[in-house]
Amino acid sequence: MKILVPVKRVVDYNVKVRVKADGSGIDLANVKMSMNPFDEIAIEEAVRLKEAGIATEVIAVSCGVTACQETLRTAMAIGADRGILVETDVELQPLAVAKLLQALCVKEQPQLVICGKQAIDDDANQTGQMLAALQNWPQATFASKVVIANGKASVTREIDGGLETLEISLPAVVSTDLRLNEPRYATLPNIMKAKKKPLETVKPADLGVDVTPRLTTLKVSEPPKRSAGIKVADVAELVNKLKNEAKVI
Amino acid sequence: MTILVIAEHDQQSLKAATLNTVTAARKIGGDIHILVAGSACNAAAEQAATLQGVSLVKVADAAHYQSQTAENLTALIIAHAAGYSHILAPATTFGKNVMPRIAALLDVGQISEITGVESADTFVRPIYAGNALATVKSADSIKVITVRTTAFDAVDAGNTAKIESISPAADTAQSTLTHRELTKSERPELGAAKIIVSGGRGLGSGENYHTLLEPLADKLGAALGASRAAVDAGFVPNDYQVGQTGKIVAPQLYLAVGISGAIQHLAGMKESKVIVAINKDPDAPIFQVADYGLVGDLFEIVPQLVNALG
Numbered sequence: 001m002k003i004l005v006p007v008k009r010v011v012d013y014n015v016k017v018r019v020k021a022d023g024s025g026i027d028l029a030n031v032k033m034s035m036n037p038f039d040e041i042a043i044e045e046a047v048r049l050k051e052a053g054i055a056t057e058v059i060a061v062s063c064g065v066t067a068c069q070e071t072l073r074t075a076m077a078i079g080a081d082r083g084i085l086v087e088t089d090v091e092l093q094p095l096a097v098a099k100l101l102q103a104l105c106v107k108e109q110p111q112l113v114i115c116g117k118q119a120i121d122d123d124a125n126q127t128g129q130m131l132a133a134l135q136n137w138p139q140a141t142f143a144s145k146v147v148i149a150n151g152k153a154s155v156t157r158e159i160d161g162g163l164e165t166l167e168i169s170l171p172a173v174v175s176t177d178l179r180l181n182e183p184r185y186a187t188l189p190n191i192m193k194a195k196k197k198p199l200e201t202v203k204p205a206d207l208g209v210d211v212t213p214r215l216t217t218l219k220v221s222e223p224p225k226r227s228a229g230i231k232v233a234d235v236a237e238l239v240n241k242l243k244n245e246a247k248v249i
Numbered sequence: 250m251t252i253l254v255i256a257e258h259d260q261q262s263l264k265a266a267t268l269n270t271v272t273a274a275r276k277i278g279g280d281i282h283i284l285v286a287g288s289a290c291n292a293a294a295e296q297a298a299t300l301q302g303v304s305l306v307k308v309a310d311a312a313h314y315q316s317q318t319a320e321n322l323t324a325l326i327i328a329h330a331a332g333y334s335h336i337l338a339p340a341t342t343f344g345k346n347v348m349p350r351i352a353a354l355l356d357v358g359q360i361s362e363i364t365g366v367e368s369a370d371t372f373v374r375p376i377y378a379g380n381a382l383a384t385v386k387s388a389d390s391i392k393v394i395t396v397r398t399t400a401f402d403a404v405d406a407g408n409t410a411k412i413e414s415i416s417p418a419a420d421t422a423q424s425t426l427t428h429r430e431l432t433k434s435e436r437p438e439l440g441a442a443k444i445i446v447s448g449g450r451g452l453g454s455g456e457n458y459h460t461l462l463e464p465l466a467d468k469l470g471a472a473l474g475a476s477r478a479a480v481d482a483g484f485v486p487n488d489y490q491v492g493q494t495g496k497i498v499a500p501q502l503y504l505a506v507g508i509s510g511a512i513q514h515l516a517g518m519k520e521s522k523v524i525v526a527i528n529k530d531p532d533a534p535i536f537q538v539a540d541y542g543l544v545g546d547l548f549e550i551v552p553q554l555v556n557a558l559g
Contacts (some may be wrong), residue, residue: 016380019381064555123376129349162432214388215387232543236264242502
Protein backbone atom coordinates (compact mmCIF):
# COMPACT_ATOMS: atom_id res chain seq x y z
CA MET A 1 0.00 0.00 0.00
CA LYS A 2 1.31 3.40 -1.01
CA ILE A 3 0.69 6.40 1.23
CA LEU A 4 0.86 9.93 -0.09
CA VAL A 5 1.53 12.74 2.38
CA PRO A 6 1.25 16.41 1.38
CA VAL A 7 3.60 18.71 3.32
CA LYS A 8 3.51 22.49 3.41
CA ARG A 9 6.33 24.94 4.01
CA VAL A 10 5.10 27.55 6.49
CA VAL A 11 6.42 30.18 8.89
CA ASP A 12 7.89 28.30 11.86
CA TYR A 13 5.58 27.57 14.76
CA ASN A 14 7.64 29.70 17.17
CA VAL A 15 7.86 32.84 15.04
CA LYS A 16 5.71 35.78 16.06
CA VAL A 17 4.49 37.05 12.69
CA ARG A 18 4.39 40.73 11.79
CA VAL A 19 1.93 42.39 9.45
CA LYS A 20 3.58 44.47 6.71
CA ALA A 21 3.19 48.21 7.20
CA ASP A 22 1.38 48.63 3.87
CA GLY A 23 -1.22 46.00 4.84
CA SER A 24 -0.40 43.80 1.86
CA GLY A 25 0.40 40.69 3.88
CA ILE A 26 2.72 39.14 6.43
CA ASP A 27 6.39 40.07 6.47
CA LEU A 28 8.18 36.89 5.37
CA ALA A 29 11.63 38.39 4.82
CA ASN A 30 14.31 36.49 6.79
CA VAL A 31 11.68 34.56 8.73
CA LYS A 32 12.43 30.96 9.70
CA MET A 33 10.34 28.51 7.67
CA SER A 34 9.54 24.91 8.66
CA MET A 35 7.22 22.06 7.87
CA ASN A 36 3.63 22.65 9.01
CA PRO A 37 3.43 20.84 12.40
CA PHE A 38 0.27 18.90 11.48
CA ASP A 39 2.04 17.63 8.33
CA GLU A 40 4.93 16.40 10.44
CA ILE A 41 2.42 14.32 12.38
CA ALA A 42 1.06 13.04 9.05
CA ILE A 43 4.52 11.97 7.84
CA GLU A 44 5.25 10.31 11.18
CA GLU A 45 1.99 8.33 10.99
CA ALA A 46 2.73 7.19 7.44
CA VAL A 47 6.27 6.14 8.35
CA ARG A 48 4.97 4.20 11.37
CA LEU A 49 2.52 2.36 9.07
CA LYS A 50 5.45 1.47 6.86
CA GLU A 51 7.53 0.31 9.83
CA ALA A 52 4.56 -1.84 10.91
CA GLY A 53 4.60 -3.52 7.51
CA ILE A 54 1.24 -2.07 6.46
CA ALA A 55 2.50 0.51 3.97
CA THR A 56 5.07 -0.27 1.29
CA GLU A 57 6.01 3.23 0.23
CA VAL A 58 5.59 6.76 1.62
CA ILE A 59 5.60 9.61 -0.90
CA ALA A 60 5.87 13.20 0.32
CA VAL A 61 4.44 15.95 -1.90
CA SER A 62 4.90 19.67 -1.54
CA CYS A 63 3.35 22.39 -3.71
CA GLY A 64 4.94 25.81 -3.95
CA VAL A 65 8.25 27.59 -4.46
CA THR A 66 11.63 25.92 -5.09
CA ALA A 67 12.51 26.15 -1.38
CA CYS A 68 9.79 23.57 -0.62
CA GLN A 69 12.52 21.07 -1.54
CA GLU A 70 13.84 21.61 2.01
CA THR A 71 10.45 20.62 3.42
CA LEU A 72 10.50 17.47 1.28
CA ARG A 73 14.03 16.64 2.50
CA THR A 74 12.77 16.98 6.08
CA ALA A 75 9.93 14.58 5.28
CA MET A 76 12.42 12.14 3.78
CA ALA A 77 14.67 12.46 6.85
CA ILE A 78 11.70 11.40 8.99
CA GLY A 79 11.30 8.40 6.69
CA ALA A 80 9.42 9.20 3.47
CA ASP A 81 10.89 7.20 0.56
CA ARG A 82 10.74 9.90 -2.10
CA GLY A 83 9.47 13.38 -2.78
CA ILE A 84 7.50 15.21 -5.45
CA LEU A 85 7.66 18.99 -5.73
CA VAL A 86 4.90 20.72 -7.67
CA GLU A 87 6.79 23.89 -8.36
CA THR A 88 5.11 27.26 -8.87
CA ASP A 89 5.48 30.85 -7.70
CA VAL A 90 1.71 31.40 -7.83
CA GLU A 91 -0.03 31.83 -4.46
CA LEU A 92 -1.69 28.44 -4.00
CA GLN A 93 -5.08 28.22 -2.32
CA PRO A 94 -6.56 24.99 -0.90
CA LEU A 95 -8.74 24.17 -3.93
CA ALA A 96 -5.74 24.47 -6.26
CA VAL A 97 -3.60 22.28 -3.98
CA ALA A 98 -6.41 19.70 -3.77
CA LYS A 99 -6.54 19.60 -7.59
CA LEU A 100 -2.77 19.16 -7.85
CA LEU A 101 -2.90 16.35 -5.30
CA GLN A 102 -5.80 14.78 -7.17
CA ALA A 103 -3.73 14.67 -10.34
CA LEU A 104 -0.91 13.01 -8.39
CA CYS A 105 -3.35 10.51 -6.84
CA VAL A 106 -4.46 9.50 -10.31
CA LYS A 107 -0.83 9.01 -11.32
CA GLU A 108 0.50 7.34 -8.16
CA GLN A 109 -2.62 5.42 -7.08
CA PRO A 110 -2.07 5.64 -3.29
CA GLN A 111 -4.48 3.75 -1.03
CA LEU A 112 -4.23 6.40 1.64
CA VAL A 113 -3.52 10.12 1.80
CA ILE A 114 -2.59 11.39 5.25
CA CYS A 115 -2.50 15.17 5.55
CA GLY A 116 -2.36 17.74 8.33
CA LYS A 117 -5.80 19.04 9.30
CA GLN A 118 -4.77 22.63 8.71
CA ALA A 119 -1.74 24.74 7.92
CA ILE A 120 -0.74 27.19 10.63
CA ASP A 121 -0.38 30.08 8.16
CA ASP A 122 -3.77 30.39 6.42
CA ASP A 123 -5.61 28.22 9.01
CA ALA A 124 -7.94 27.08 6.20
CA ASN A 125 -8.55 23.44 7.17
CA GLN A 126 -9.81 22.52 3.69
CA THR A 127 -7.32 20.68 1.48
CA GLY A 128 -7.81 17.10 2.71
CA GLN A 129 -11.59 17.28 2.57
CA MET A 130 -11.45 18.87 -0.90
CA LEU A 131 -9.14 16.16 -2.20
CA ALA A 132 -11.43 13.45 -0.80
CA ALA A 133 -14.40 15.08 -2.54
CA LEU A 134 -12.62 15.42 -5.90
CA GLN A 135 -11.57 11.76 -5.76
CA ASN A 136 -14.98 10.69 -4.40
CA TRP A 137 -13.14 9.01 -1.53
CA PRO A 138 -14.31 8.81 2.06
CA GLN A 139 -12.60 11.02 4.62
CA ALA A 140 -11.77 10.95 8.30
CA THR A 141 -10.68 14.35 9.56
CA PHE A 142 -9.04 15.37 12.88
CA ALA A 143 -7.70 11.87 13.57
CA SER A 144 -6.28 10.91 16.95
CA LYS A 145 -5.95 7.20 16.16
CA VAL A 146 -5.67 5.28 12.86
CA VAL A 147 -5.94 1.51 12.52
CA ILE A 148 -5.65 -0.12 9.08
CA ALA A 149 -6.99 -3.64 8.63
CA ASN A 150 -8.76 -5.68 5.94
CA GLY A 151 -8.75 -2.90 3.35
CA LYS A 152 -10.42 -0.49 5.75
CA ALA A 153 -9.36 2.27 8.08
CA SER A 154 -10.82 2.68 11.54
CA VAL A 155 -10.20 6.26 12.55
CA THR A 156 -10.88 7.91 15.90
CA ARG A 157 -11.69 11.59 15.40
CA GLU A 158 -11.53 14.50 17.83
CA ILE A 159 -14.90 16.24 17.62
CA ASP A 160 -16.37 19.11 19.63
CA GLY A 161 -18.25 16.93 22.11
CA GLY A 162 -15.62 14.22 22.53
CA LEU A 163 -14.48 11.41 20.24
CA GLU A 164 -16.01 9.33 17.48
CA THR A 165 -14.73 6.38 15.45
CA LEU A 166 -15.45 6.01 11.75
CA GLU A 167 -14.85 2.98 9.62
CA ILE A 168 -14.02 4.00 6.06
CA SER A 169 -13.17 1.99 2.97
CA LEU A 170 -9.85 2.59 1.20
CA PRO A 171 -8.66 4.53 -0.70
CA ALA A 172 -9.37 7.43 1.62
CA VAL A 173 -8.09 10.70 3.05
CA VAL A 174 -7.21 11.04 6.74
CA SER A 175 -6.34 14.39 8.32
CA THR A 176 -4.30 14.53 11.51
CA ASP A 177 -5.02 16.18 14.82
CA LEU A 178 -2.40 16.99 17.42
CA ARG A 179 -2.63 13.87 19.53
CA LEU A 180 -2.25 11.28 16.75
CA ASN A 181 1.46 10.83 17.50
CA GLU A 182 4.62 12.63 18.52
CA PRO A 183 6.88 13.04 15.48
CA ARG A 184 10.43 11.79 15.90
CA TYR A 185 13.47 13.99 15.53
CA ALA A 186 15.34 13.30 12.33
CA THR A 187 18.77 11.88 13.15
CA LEU A 188 21.89 13.10 11.40
CA PRO A 189 22.43 9.80 9.48
CA ASN A 190 18.82 9.97 8.30
CA ILE A 191 19.21 13.62 7.27
CA MET A 192 22.25 12.58 5.21
CA LYS A 193 20.39 9.63 3.71
CA ALA A 194 17.44 11.88 2.82
CA LYS A 195 19.72 13.95 0.56
CA LYS A 196 20.17 10.92 -1.68
CA LYS A 197 16.48 9.99 -1.94
CA PRO A 198 14.72 10.74 -5.25
CA LEU A 199 13.02 14.12 -5.60
CA GLU A 200 10.98 14.74 -8.74
CA THR A 201 9.86 18.21 -9.83
CA VAL A 202 6.74 18.87 -11.90
CA LYS A 203 4.81 22.02 -12.83
CA PRO A 204 1.05 22.56 -12.38
CA ALA A 205 0.72 22.73 -16.19
CA ASP A 206 2.31 19.25 -16.48
CA LEU A 207 -0.55 18.00 -14.32
CA GLY A 208 -3.12 19.95 -16.31
CA VAL A 209 -4.27 21.97 -13.32
CA ASP A 210 -5.31 25.62 -13.33
CA VAL A 211 -4.08 27.07 -10.02
CA THR A 212 -5.50 30.59 -10.40
CA PRO A 213 -6.49 31.90 -6.94
CA ARG A 214 -10.23 32.22 -6.22
CA LEU A 215 -9.88 34.59 -3.30
CA THR A 216 -8.15 37.94 -3.44
CA THR A 217 -6.67 39.32 -0.24
CA LEU A 218 -7.61 42.99 -0.14
CA LYS A 219 -5.70 43.77 3.03
CA VAL A 220 -4.08 42.22 6.08
CA SER A 221 -4.24 44.06 9.38
CA GLU A 222 -3.23 43.64 12.99
CA PRO A 223 -5.99 42.45 15.27
CA PRO A 224 -7.01 44.90 17.99
CA LYS A 225 -4.45 44.62 20.78
CA ARG A 226 -5.48 43.52 24.20
CA SER A 227 -3.54 45.43 26.80
CA ALA A 228 -2.44 44.04 30.13
CA GLY A 229 -4.72 45.01 32.99
CA ILE A 230 -3.76 45.22 36.62
CA LYS A 231 -2.34 42.86 39.18
CA VAL A 232 -4.52 42.43 42.23
CA ALA A 233 -3.02 41.78 45.66
CA ASP A 234 -5.29 39.03 46.90
CA VAL A 235 -8.48 37.06 46.42
CA ALA A 236 -10.62 39.64 48.20
CA GLU A 237 -9.52 42.38 45.80
CA LEU A 238 -10.09 40.08 42.81
CA VAL A 239 -13.64 39.23 43.86
CA ASN A 240 -14.35 42.90 44.55
CA LYS A 241 -13.10 43.92 41.08
CA LEU A 242 -15.07 41.18 39.33
CA LYS A 243 -18.26 42.10 41.18
CA ASN A 244 -18.08 45.88 41.19
CA GLU A 245 -15.78 46.97 38.37
CA ALA A 246 -16.11 44.31 35.65
CA LYS A 247 -19.58 43.27 36.84
CA VAL A 248 -19.20 39.73 35.47
CA ILE A 249 -20.10 37.72 38.58
CA MET B 250 -29.69 36.43 -3.18
CA THR B 251 -30.62 33.36 -1.17
CA ILE B 252 -28.42 31.94 1.57
CA LEU B 253 -28.45 28.34 2.74
CA VAL B 254 -27.40 27.72 6.35
CA ILE B 255 -26.50 24.13 7.23
CA ALA B 256 -27.84 23.41 10.71
CA GLU B 257 -25.72 21.64 13.28
CA HIS B 258 -28.01 19.76 15.61
CA ASP B 259 -28.43 16.59 17.67
CA GLN B 260 -31.84 15.71 16.10
CA GLN B 261 -33.74 17.20 19.10
CA SER B 262 -32.35 20.72 19.10
CA LEU B 263 -30.02 23.03 17.24
CA LYS B 264 -26.47 23.48 18.49
CA ALA B 265 -25.93 27.06 19.68
CA ALA B 266 -23.38 27.51 16.86
CA THR B 267 -26.22 27.37 14.31
CA LEU B 268 -27.80 30.48 15.89
CA ASN B 269 -24.56 32.46 15.48
CA THR B 270 -24.29 31.29 11.88
CA VAL B 271 -27.78 32.62 11.07
CA THR B 272 -26.70 36.02 12.41
CA ALA B 273 -23.73 35.98 10.00
CA ALA B 274 -26.16 35.13 7.18
CA ARG B 275 -28.36 38.09 8.16
CA LYS B 276 -25.32 40.38 7.94
CA ILE B 277 -24.76 39.21 4.36
CA GLY B 278 -28.43 39.94 3.64
CA GLY B 279 -31.02 38.21 1.49
CA ASP B 280 -33.43 35.35 1.90
CA ILE B 281 -32.25 32.75 4.43
CA HIS B 282 -33.06 29.04 4.24
CA ILE B 283 -31.90 26.46 6.80
CA LEU B 284 -31.20 22.85 5.95
CA VAL B 285 -31.79 20.33 8.72
CA ALA B 286 -30.54 16.91 7.64
CA GLY B 287 -31.00 14.18 10.19
CA SER B 288 -32.94 11.18 11.34
CA ALA B 289 -36.16 11.86 13.27
CA CYS B 290 -35.01 15.47 13.44
CA ASN B 291 -38.40 17.19 13.46
CA ALA B 292 -37.83 18.89 16.79
CA ALA B 293 -34.62 20.49 15.48
CA ALA B 294 -36.43 21.60 12.31
CA GLU B 295 -39.23 23.18 14.35
CA GLN B 296 -36.68 25.11 16.36
CA ALA B 297 -35.00 26.27 13.14
CA ALA B 298 -38.34 27.66 11.98
CA THR B 299 -38.47 29.97 15.01
CA LEU B 300 -35.21 31.77 14.16
CA GLN B 301 -35.52 35.40 13.13
CA GLY B 302 -34.69 36.13 9.50
CA VAL B 303 -35.27 32.57 8.30
CA SER B 304 -37.88 32.22 5.54
CA LEU B 305 -37.75 28.47 4.88
CA VAL B 306 -36.59 25.34 6.68
CA LYS B 307 -35.72 22.38 4.48
CA VAL B 308 -35.76 19.01 6.20
CA ALA B 309 -34.15 15.85 4.86
CA ASP B 310 -35.08 13.00 7.16
CA ALA B 311 -33.42 9.62 6.59
CA ALA B 312 -31.64 7.03 8.71
CA HIS B 313 -28.33 7.62 6.93
CA TYR B 314 -28.20 11.22 8.20
CA GLN B 315 -28.22 10.05 11.82
CA SER B 316 -24.41 10.04 12.12
CA GLN B 317 -23.93 13.23 10.05
CA THR B 318 -21.10 11.87 7.91
CA ALA B 319 -19.45 14.32 5.52
CA GLU B 320 -19.98 12.03 2.52
CA ASN B 321 -23.75 11.76 2.94
CA LEU B 322 -24.33 15.39 3.88
CA THR B 323 -22.27 16.54 0.90
CA ALA B 324 -24.28 14.42 -1.54
CA LEU B 325 -27.50 15.91 -0.18
CA ILE B 326 -26.34 19.53 -0.14
CA ILE B 327 -24.85 19.33 -3.65
CA ALA B 328 -28.17 18.00 -4.95
CA HIS B 329 -29.96 21.03 -3.46
CA ALA B 330 -27.31 23.74 -3.97
CA ALA B 331 -28.74 25.23 -7.17
CA GLY B 332 -29.99 28.78 -6.77
CA TYR B 333 -28.06 29.64 -3.61
CA SER B 334 -25.60 32.51 -3.56
CA HIS B 335 -24.02 31.50 -0.24
CA ILE B 336 -23.80 28.28 1.78
CA LEU B 337 -22.88 28.77 5.44
CA ALA B 338 -22.10 26.47 8.36
CA PRO B 339 -20.52 27.06 11.75
CA ALA B 340 -16.73 26.63 11.95
CA THR B 341 -17.08 23.78 14.42
CA THR B 342 -15.68 20.29 13.85
CA PHE B 343 -19.01 19.59 12.12
CA GLY B 344 -18.81 22.47 9.64
CA LYS B 345 -15.07 22.18 9.08
CA ASN B 346 -15.52 18.54 8.18
CA VAL B 347 -18.33 18.96 5.66
CA MET B 348 -17.99 22.34 3.97
CA PRO B 349 -14.70 21.95 2.04
CA ARG B 350 -16.16 18.81 0.46
CA ILE B 351 -19.09 20.82 -0.81
CA ALA B 352 -16.88 23.67 -2.04
CA ALA B 353 -14.64 21.29 -4.00
CA LEU B 354 -17.59 19.66 -5.79
CA LEU B 355 -19.01 23.08 -6.64
CA ASP B 356 -15.52 24.02 -7.89
CA VAL B 357 -15.36 27.07 -5.63
CA GLY B 358 -12.93 28.17 -2.92
CA GLN B 359 -14.02 28.15 0.70
CA ILE B 360 -13.79 31.12 3.02
CA SER B 361 -12.95 29.63 6.42
CA GLU B 362 -13.90 30.94 9.87
CA ILE B 363 -15.12 34.40 8.94
CA THR B 364 -15.26 36.90 11.80
CA GLY B 365 -16.72 39.78 9.80
CA VAL B 366 -18.92 40.51 6.79
CA GLU B 367 -17.86 43.52 4.68
CA SER B 368 -20.24 42.86 1.78
CA ALA B 369 -21.85 39.92 -0.01
CA ASP B 370 -18.48 38.87 -1.45
CA THR B 371 -15.94 40.31 1.00
CA PHE B 372 -15.21 38.88 4.43
CA VAL B 373 -12.75 39.19 7.30
CA ARG B 374 -11.02 36.10 8.64
CA PRO B 375 -8.17 35.49 11.06
CA ILE B 376 -4.93 33.95 9.80
CA TYR B 377 -1.76 32.88 11.65
CA ALA B 378 -3.70 31.83 14.75
CA GLY B 379 -5.44 35.17 14.92
CA ASN B 380 -2.21 37.18 14.84
CA ALA B 381 -3.43 38.87 11.66
CA LEU B 382 -6.79 39.58 10.06
CA ALA B 383 -7.21 39.14 6.31
CA THR B 384 -9.95 40.85 4.32
CA VAL B 385 -10.68 38.58 1.36
CA LYS B 386 -12.90 38.94 -1.69
CA SER B 387 -14.33 35.89 -3.44
CA ALA B 388 -14.70 35.74 -7.21
CA ASP B 389 -16.73 32.50 -7.09
CA SER B 390 -20.40 32.29 -8.05
CA ILE B 391 -21.33 30.49 -4.83
CA LYS B 392 -19.65 31.49 -1.60
CA VAL B 393 -19.03 28.54 0.69
CA ILE B 394 -18.31 29.88 4.15
CA THR B 395 -17.67 28.67 7.69
CA VAL B 396 -18.46 31.09 10.49
CA ARG B 397 -16.45 31.63 13.66
CA THR B 398 -19.31 31.53 16.10
CA THR B 399 -17.78 33.76 18.78
CA ALA B 400 -17.72 36.66 16.31
CA PHE B 401 -21.50 36.76 15.86
CA ASP B 402 -24.33 36.95 18.42
CA ALA B 403 -26.94 34.22 18.60
CA VAL B 404 -30.06 35.04 16.58
CA ASP B 405 -33.33 35.46 18.52
CA ALA B 406 -36.33 33.19 18.26
CA GLY B 407 -39.95 34.28 17.66
CA ASN B 408 -40.37 33.54 13.96
CA THR B 409 -42.63 30.99 12.28
CA ALA B 410 -40.93 30.04 9.02
CA LYS B 411 -42.34 27.47 6.64
CA ILE B 412 -41.01 23.92 6.96
CA GLU B 413 -40.62 21.89 3.78
CA SER B 414 -39.59 18.29 3.38
CA ILE B 415 -36.95 17.53 0.73
CA SER B 416 -35.97 14.20 -0.70
CA PRO B 417 -32.85 12.59 0.78
CA ALA B 418 -29.92 11.68 -1.48
CA ALA B 419 -28.88 8.05 -1.79
CA ASP B 420 -26.72 6.61 1.00
CA THR B 421 -23.09 6.77 -0.19
CA ALA B 422 -22.17 3.98 2.29
CA GLN B 423 -18.56 5.20 2.23
CA SER B 424 -18.27 5.76 5.94
CA THR B 425 -19.78 4.10 9.02
CA LEU B 426 -19.89 5.51 12.51
CA THR B 427 -18.88 2.67 14.82
CA HIS B 428 -18.48 4.49 18.11
CA ARG B 429 -19.20 7.89 19.59
CA GLU B 430 -18.10 8.90 23.03
CA LEU B 431 -19.44 12.28 24.04
CA THR B 432 -18.27 13.78 27.29
CA LYS B 433 -21.26 13.93 29.60
CA SER B 434 -21.47 17.01 31.71
CA GLU B 435 -24.05 18.96 33.68
CA ARG B 436 -22.05 22.08 32.99
CA PRO B 437 -22.69 24.55 30.17
CA GLU B 438 -21.11 23.82 26.77
CA LEU B 439 -17.67 25.46 26.34
CA GLY B 440 -18.68 27.27 23.17
CA ALA B 441 -21.79 28.81 24.72
CA ALA B 442 -20.74 29.38 28.36
CA LYS B 443 -20.82 32.85 29.95
CA ILE B 444 -18.04 31.92 32.38
CA ILE B 445 -15.18 29.49 31.74
CA VAL B 446 -12.74 28.17 34.32
CA SER B 447 -9.71 26.84 32.49
CA GLY B 448 -6.74 24.94 33.87
CA GLY B 449 -3.20 24.35 32.68
CA ARG B 450 -0.11 22.38 33.43
CA GLY B 451 0.35 24.31 36.68
CA LEU B 452 -2.31 22.11 38.26
CA GLY B 453 0.11 19.20 38.15
CA SER B 454 -2.33 16.34 37.71
CA GLY B 455 -5.80 15.37 36.56
CA GLU B 456 -6.80 14.78 40.17
CA ASN B 457 -5.74 18.30 41.16
CA TYR B 458 -7.56 19.69 38.13
CA HIS B 459 -10.83 18.16 39.27
CA THR B 460 -10.53 18.73 43.03
CA LEU B 461 -9.53 22.37 42.63
CA LEU B 462 -11.43 23.60 39.58
CA GLU B 463 -14.75 21.76 39.84
CA PRO B 464 -15.86 23.50 43.08
CA LEU B 465 -14.93 26.84 41.50
CA ALA B 466 -16.83 26.06 38.30
CA ASP B 467 -19.82 24.93 40.41
CA LYS B 468 -19.85 28.22 42.33
CA LEU B 469 -19.75 30.25 39.12
CA GLY B 470 -21.99 28.04 36.99
CA ALA B 471 -19.03 27.87 34.62
CA ALA B 472 -17.87 25.52 31.88
CA LEU B 473 -14.48 23.85 32.32
CA GLY B 474 -11.68 24.28 29.80
CA ALA B 475 -8.00 23.48 29.58
CA SER B 476 -4.78 24.40 27.82
CA ARG B 477 -3.20 22.08 25.29
CA ALA B 478 -0.50 21.22 27.84
CA ALA B 479 -3.13 19.98 30.30
CA VAL B 480 -4.84 17.89 27.62
CA ASP B 481 -1.55 16.46 26.33
CA ALA B 482 -0.61 15.55 29.91
CA GLY B 483 -3.87 13.61 30.17
CA PHE B 484 -5.49 15.74 32.92
CA VAL B 485 -8.73 16.06 30.88
CA PRO B 486 -10.13 14.84 27.52
CA ASN B 487 -9.43 16.57 24.20
CA ASP B 488 -12.79 18.34 24.01
CA TYR B 489 -11.75 20.57 26.96
CA GLN B 490 -9.00 22.19 24.89
CA VAL B 491 -9.17 25.93 24.29
CA GLY B 492 -6.81 27.32 21.68
CA GLN B 493 -5.94 27.70 18.02
CA THR B 494 -6.52 24.03 17.33
CA GLY B 495 -9.08 23.41 20.06
CA LYS B 496 -12.14 25.50 20.75
CA ILE B 497 -12.27 29.23 20.19
CA VAL B 498 -14.22 30.81 23.05
CA ALA B 499 -15.31 34.32 24.01
CA PRO B 500 -17.13 34.20 27.34
CA GLN B 501 -17.95 37.15 29.62
CA LEU B 502 -15.36 35.88 32.08
CA TYR B 503 -12.39 33.58 31.44
CA LEU B 504 -10.44 32.38 34.47
CA ALA B 505 -7.05 30.96 33.51
CA VAL B 506 -5.60 28.91 36.35
CA GLY B 507 -2.02 27.68 36.08
CA ILE B 508 -1.91 28.50 32.36
CA SER B 509 1.26 30.20 31.14
CA GLY B 510 -0.38 31.64 28.02
CA ALA B 511 1.26 30.17 24.92
CA ILE B 512 0.32 31.95 21.66
CA GLN B 513 -1.75 28.90 20.69
CA HIS B 514 -3.83 29.22 23.84
CA LEU B 515 -4.26 32.99 23.61
CA ALA B 516 -5.56 32.56 20.05
CA GLY B 517 -8.49 30.63 21.50
CA MET B 518 -9.57 32.95 24.32
CA LYS B 519 -8.32 36.48 23.82
CA GLU B 520 -11.72 37.70 22.62
CA SER B 521 -13.13 37.00 26.09
CA LYS B 522 -14.68 40.09 27.71
CA VAL B 523 -12.81 39.80 31.00
CA ILE B 524 -9.75 37.62 31.55
CA VAL B 525 -8.44 36.66 34.98
CA ALA B 526 -5.09 34.91 35.34
CA ILE B 527 -3.85 33.06 38.40
CA ASN B 528 -0.23 31.97 38.07
CA LYS B 529 2.82 31.72 40.28
CA ASP B 530 5.14 33.11 37.59
CA PRO B 531 4.77 36.92 37.46
CA ASP B 532 6.34 36.94 33.98
CA ALA B 533 3.92 34.41 32.44
CA PRO B 534 2.62 35.73 29.08
CA ILE B 535 -0.97 35.19 30.21
CA PHE B 536 -0.64 38.34 32.36
CA GLN B 537 -0.12 40.41 29.19
CA VAL B 538 -3.72 39.80 28.15
CA ALA B 539 -5.33 39.47 31.59
CA ASP B 540 -7.54 42.25 32.92
CA TYR B 541 -6.89 41.03 36.45
CA GLY B 542 -3.80 39.08 37.38
CA LEU B 543 -3.14 37.37 40.68
CA VAL B 544 0.40 36.12 41.24
CA GLY B 545 0.67 33.27 43.70
CA ASP B 546 0.20 29.61 44.49
CA LEU B 547 -2.97 28.38 42.81
CA PHE B 548 -3.29 25.60 45.38
CA GLU B 549 -3.90 28.30 48.02
CA ILE B 550 -5.66 30.87 45.87
CA VAL B 551 -8.33 28.70 44.24
CA PRO B 552 -9.80 27.35 47.52
CA GLN B 553 -9.75 30.91 48.92
CA LEU B 554 -11.61 32.09 45.84
CA VAL B 555 -14.24 29.37 46.23
CA ASN B 556 -14.78 30.49 49.85
CA ALA B 557 -14.88 34.15 48.93
CA LEU B 558 -17.61 33.51 46.37
CA GLY B 559 -19.69 32.18 49.27
